[in-house]
Structure formats: structure tokens, C-alpha cells
Amino acid sequence: MLYFSGNKLVYLSSVNQLNFFEMNFFVSISTLFIQFIFCLSAFGSGPYGKIDIADLVLIYQGGTHRPMEWTKDQFLPYVVHENQQGEKNWLFDGFLFLEFKDGQGRNYAPGYDKLNARKPEWEWLLDRRFEKDKAFSALNQCIEEQIQEIGAPGFKHKLISGIPSPILNQEDWGEIDGQKLDFRKQEDRLTAGKWYIDRFLERYEQENYQHLELKGFYWVDEDVRGCADILIPLGDYIRSKGLQFYWIPYWTAPGRGDWAEYKFDFAWIQPNHFFNKDIADERLEQTCAFAREKNMGLEMEFDGRALADHESGFSTRLEAYIDAYEKNGVFEQASIAYYEGGNGVYRFSKSNNPKDKALMDRLAKLIIERKDKRFLKK
The missing domain is CATH 1.10.20 (Histone, subunit A)
Incomplete structure (x- = not known):
């Protein structure tokens, strides 16, 4: 025995x-x-968070400091992946447009520049989102061209847009209907947020993008300090428009696990592992456990340092994300947001290094297969 x-x-x-x-x-x-x-209990007390967006890529767009203007050609490797065998498949099904600062000295969330964005900078950002042959327009055009080439995808491409933060205590934002707003007051911050949402929706409805489905708005503050009091009423206003409210807090963010209490409709958690070589891979295991405990999605993080020829050697850190997410069932069960440094996927697509091609083929295969066989089919 x-x-x-x-x-x-x-x-x-x-x-x-x-x-x-x-x-x-x-x-x-x-x-x-x-x-x-x-x-x-160590692996979390429940399932990962999952919505009808499997793979949401973050598009940093608007600020003049950005390396990408986001033309249809620049969008191509985000919309369709071509592997080393020449096979083409639809890639990301979700696109989050966001911006932290205008590149000219003013920020759309606290702490990113010396001065806070005012009403003119908010309007300027709106214009950038709806600029002809760039941003939304270019993404829609890119999808249209690829439909003609490889056929329609089995999903509608989803769109989320960031909302500038009405930064607490700002007094120089400007006026609405002749009334000067004072962001020391909760009601004035809400007024500004609602104004932006209304203006955005007016512009969006005029464009009639055939291949994009607007899902909602994203809160660009990555923690709740200085904004907790407006999140619930602002989210309620967004939902009154038939849309949803999203968030991606950083690993140690105040309020990171309380996203549902602030009435966000969904949230992804940032591991913040890729950027610091002193952070052990155990952080990724901890993030998976936390996401399950809090019913959140997860963020995958990399940038141009993941390229094989980069002196940092950070390609192994991107591989660590893929390994951990495969091991912990993230690709099968969770919605994933992708921070790629503003042009990481594009740079991988332009690389001739076989190691870069193999690494991106590996990641893309997981993204493609989970939409075709598992994630969006469930």
C-alpha cells in the first residue's frame, strides 16, 4: 500500500x-x-476580468512630442499581423486613444508637465482625435483596406477614448456658457468632464466611422488621489449615454483594487515589471493573483527596449510576461491591455532581426488564436 x-x-x-x-x-x-x-488563495479567489474586448492596445496620440502621427500605414501592424511565413491575420480588436500632455507645456493629468491644460488645450486634443487621415480616421481607413485584402474580421473593432482630467484646484481652465469654472469645486470639475464627453460625442457622430464601435471613455488619472469624488457621477453620466467607463491603475496606485466601488465598468491592472530590471518575475505572478482576486484584466508592458539589438537586453522581460500569462491562463480567461511605448509594435514590424520577428510572431499567435478559437467565442 x-x-x-x-x-x-x-x-x-x-x-x-x-x-x-x-x-x-x-x-x-x-x-x-x-x-x-x-x-x-494564492492564485486569486475568482476568475480574471473579461469584457467584449480581448486585446486592447494603448495608442498615445495627440501630443506634439509623440513619435507617431498615427497614419493608416502606421496603424497597419496593429490592425493586421503578417508572420514570417507571410500569413496575415487580424490582430488587436480594441484601441484606446489617450494622452497625458500636449507636448507644449501643459498636461491632461496631474504631474506630467509644469502647467495644467485649459479649455483651449482640451479643444485642441479633440481636434487631434478627429484630424483627417490620422487617429480615428486613419484607423478606420486602415481597417477598410485590410477588409478588401484579407476579408472582414469576426469582430467589430472597439474604440475607447481618454477624458482629460479636470485637475483639482485649477482655476484657469476657462468658461462654459459664460460661467468661469473653478476646479476647487466638485460641480465645476463635473461640468468640464461632461462638456468634453458631449463635445466628443457630437464630433464622433458626425464622422460615422463604418468600422469602429465606440465603447466608452477612459480615465487618464492612474490613481484616485484628487479625483475620487467625481468618478461615480462622471461614470453615471457616461453610462447614461449608453457607454462605459474604464481604468488602468498602476501597481501601487491608491484605489487600484476598489475600481468597482468607484463604478468603473472595467479595469486592467499594470504589473509595472518591464521597466525596472530589479523587479523580479515574481511580480507577474503577484499581478495575476491580484487580478483574479479583484476580477480585473491585466496589462502587458513593453517598448522599444524589447528589441533584440537594444543594449538593455529587455527582450527577456517581454518574454517573461508572455510566459507568466500563458502559465496562469491569462490568454484563455482575461481581457488584456497592451502598453507598447507608443510605437513598440510598429518598431517590431520594421525590424529585420529574426529574433524580433520570432518574438512578435509568438505574441501575435496568442492574440490571434484566442479571438479565433477561445476568447471572443465564449
């Missing part, structure tokens, strides 16, 4: 031995059960 004693498999040759070890047997079973329960 076989049984476990501690961590050893023991053979019992007689009934007497069985009686002798009977108490140890039950102690061992109890210990194993406790360890099993502990392991379950």
Missing part, C-alpha cells in the same frame, strides 16, 4: 504498519488539504 508521509511516498507491507501510521496518515491528509486551500 502507498501513502504520503510528509513529502515522501511510503510503502506499507502490513496491516500493523498501516495501524501504526494511521494517525500520521490523517495528519498528512489534513496538511495536504490546508496546503491545497492555501495554493488556491
Whole structure:
């Protein structure tokens, strides 16, 4: 007869031995059960968060400091992936347009530049979103051209747009209907947020993008300091328009696990592992457990440093994300947001290094297969 004693498999040759070890047997079973329960809790108490966007790529667009103008040609490797065998498949099904600063000295969220964006900078950002042959327009054109080449996708491309933050205590934002707004007041910050949403929707409806489905708005503040009091009413206003409110807090962000209490409709958690070589891969395991506990999606993070020829050697850090997310069932179960540094996917697509092509083929294969076979089909 076989049984476990501690961590050893023991053979019992007689009934007497069985009686002798009977108490140890039950102690061992109890210990194993406790360890099993502990392991379950370590991997989170529930499923990952999942919505009708499988793979949401972050498009940093608007500021003059950005390396991309986001033309249809620049969007191509984000819309369709061509592997080393020349096979083409639809890639990201979701696109999040966001911006933190205008590149000219003013920020759309606190802490990114010296001065806060005012109403003219908010209007300028709106114009950038709807600029002809760039941003939304270029993405729609790119999808149209690829439909003609490889056929229609099995999904509609989803669109989310960031909302500039009405930054607490700002007094120089400007006026609405002749009334000067004072962001020391909650109602004035809400007024500005609602104004932006209304202006955005007016512009969006005029464009009638055939291949894009607007899903909602994204809160660009990555923690809740200075804005917690307006999140619930602002989210309610967004939902009154038939849309949803999204968030991606950083790993140590105040309020990161309380996203549902602030009435965000969905949130992804940032591991913040890629950027610092001193952060061990264990962070990715911790993030997977946290996402399951809080029913969140996860963010995958990389930038141009993941290219094989980069002196940092950070390609292994991107590989660590892929390994951890495969191991922990993220690709099968969770919505994923992709931070790629503003042009990472584009730079991979232009690389002639076989290592870069192999790495992007690996990631793209997981993205493509989960939409075709698993994620969006469930």
C-alpha cells in the first residue's frame, strides 16, 4: 500500500504498519488539504476580468512630442499581423486613444508637465482625435483596406477614448456658457468632464466611422488621489449615454483594487515589471493573483527596449510576461491591455532581426488564436 508521509511516498507491507501510521496518515491528509486551500488563495479567489474586448492596445496620440502621427500605414501592424511565413491575420480588436500632455507645456493629468491644460488645450486634443487621415480616421481607413485584402474580421473593432482630467484646484481652465469654472469645486470639475464627453460625442457622430464601435471613455488619472469624488457621477453620466467607463491603475496606485466601488465598468491592472530590471518575475505572478482576486484584466508592458539589438537586453522581460500569462491562463480567461511605448509594435514590424520577428510572431499567435478559437467565442 502507498501513502504520503510528509513529502515522501511510503510503502506499507502490513496491516500493523498501516495501524501504526494511521494517525500520521490523517495528519498528512489534513496538511495536504490546508496546503491545497492555501495554493488556491494564492492564485486569486475568482476568475480574471473579461469584457467584449480581448486585446486592447494603448495608442498615445495627440501630443506634439509623440513619435507617431498615427497614419493608416502606421496603424497597419496593429490592425493586421503578417508572420514570417507571410500569413496575415487580424490582430488587436480594441484601441484606446489617450494622452497625458500636449507636448507644449501643459498636461491632461496631474504631474506630467509644469502647467495644467485649459479649455483651449482640451479643444485642441479633440481636434487631434478627429484630424483627417490620422487617429480615428486613419484607423478606420486602415481597417477598410485590410477588409478588401484579407476579408472582414469576426469582430467589430472597439474604440475607447481618454477624458482629460479636470485637475483639482485649477482655476484657469476657462468658461462654459459664460460661467468661469473653478476646479476647487466638485460641480465645476463635473461640468468640464461632461462638456468634453458631449463635445466628443457630437464630433464622433458626425464622422460615422463604418468600422469602429465606440465603447466608452477612459480615465487618464492612474490613481484616485484628487479625483475620487467625481468618478461615480462622471461614470453615471457616461453610462447614461449608453457607454462605459474604464481604468488602468498602476501597481501601487491608491484605489487600484476598489475600481468597482468607484463604478468603473472595467479595469486592467499594470504589473509595472518591464521597466525596472530589479523587479523580479515574481511580480507577474503577484499581478495575476491580484487580478483574479479583484476580477480585473491585466496589462502587458513593453517598448522599444524589447528589441533584440537594444543594449538593455529587455527582450527577456517581454518574454517573461508572455510566459507568466500563458502559465496562469491569462490568454484563455482575461481581457488584456497592451502598453507598447507608443510605437513598440510598429518598431517590431520594421525590424529585420529574426529574433524580433520570432518574438512578435509568438505574441501575435496568442492574440490571434484566442479571438479565433477561445476568447471572443465564449
